[in-house]
Amino acid sequence: MDTANISQCSEVTLKCFLLSRFQRAIGQQGTLGEIPLNRSKDSARVLYLSAIALKLAKTWQQTPQTIAAQLAETLEPLCYPDFAVKVAPAGIIELELTDPGLAVWLQRLAQTNLPLPESRILSPVVSADRLFPIQYSHARCCSLLRMAHRDRIISIAQPDVATAPQIWSLAAPNPIPWIDDGDRLRLVHPAERSLISQLLTVLDNLYPIFEVKNREKPVNYFKLAKSLSEAFQIFYSQCQIWGEVKIEQPQLAQARLGLILATQSLLRFILENFLNAIAPLEL
Incomplete structure (x- = not known):
């Protein structure tokens, strides 16, 4: 994600907000490009899942579980009180939007x-x-x-x-x-x-x-x-x-x-x- 747009995006969508927090949590160690982040299809919850730890495992030379635990510890105060952060099996990071x-x-x-973006592509007629x-x-x-x-x-x-x-x-x-x-x-x-x-x-x-x-x-x-x-x-x-x-x-x-x-x-x-x-x- 382009750092020039973080300050704007973080106030627009949940995805922008979370991506900016991931970037801060990862710091200067590099992200290997795009940060994987997807929302669960469970409409009863607002739950986002990231496999970034699996993507970083080879570069950081650590297990996905270890990386996920480190990132979750850093992410927790960055996302509080909007999101609750935890690590699921296989090193998947879960971020669930709280009711408040x-x-x-x-x-x-x-x-x-x-x-409104400065440039935009209109839908076909x-x-x-x-x-x-x-x-x-x-x-x-x-x-x-x-x-x-x-x-x-x-x-x-x-x-x-x-x-x-x-x-x-x-x-x-x-x-x-x-x-x-x-x-x-x-x-x-x-x-x-x-x-x-x-x-x-x-x-x-x-x-x-x-x-x-x-x-x-x-x-x-x-x-x-x-x-x-x-x-x-x-x-x-x-x-x-x-x-x-x-x-x-x-x-x-x-x-x-x-x-x-x-x-x-x-x-x-x-x-x-x-x-x-x-x-x-x-x-």
Whole structure:
């Protein structure tokens, strides 16, 4: 990873954040090129796996287990409190996002504009009928946020914008109550976890556009937006915000609206900047 981009990337994606920590942990001993880092497919957890110790074993002339233990010891304070670090069999380093850490990243995603790369490759032209479900999801996000503002579940700082905002700034609650009094994430429904997983997957797949060396690596923007749109529709059909939830669990309703904020932000980012399409307020 290019060191010139670490300060920017570390605030954009989890993958950038972890790669920068790995680079600091490895120090001046060399990385043999790219650092292997992949996310587990388990949507119930946000778990990253790295086989960097296996890659370094020959150069460092140590066993993968020994190298992994050394790196994990160095990584732990660098990643705290966002990630818990441990060594799995065969020298694989596991980094699992904690609930408080996930809350921080969700808050950032819901309330911070993604930086637009200076140079970018637009997606091939996508037909209007294929774009429509994605645009519909964006419009539905906007509609739900306006309804929640009117019902005083949340307070949007500037709700009467003429066009769809990239980020709707929340006046309240701020921060969004992602976690409960026991520091556990409120969002535990499978559809919530699936949407969270897809949000992070989109960010990880957008990672090359924020990293100088990989900026020409192709990214299937339509596929990313389509998958996020589908995850949102499932979430919306299974996770209530109004009715009993609004009355008895208002903070859960606000956390679910936080997911909608994050989804709206990412859908608009991809639609307008990479699919050359409108992100409508309503349809």
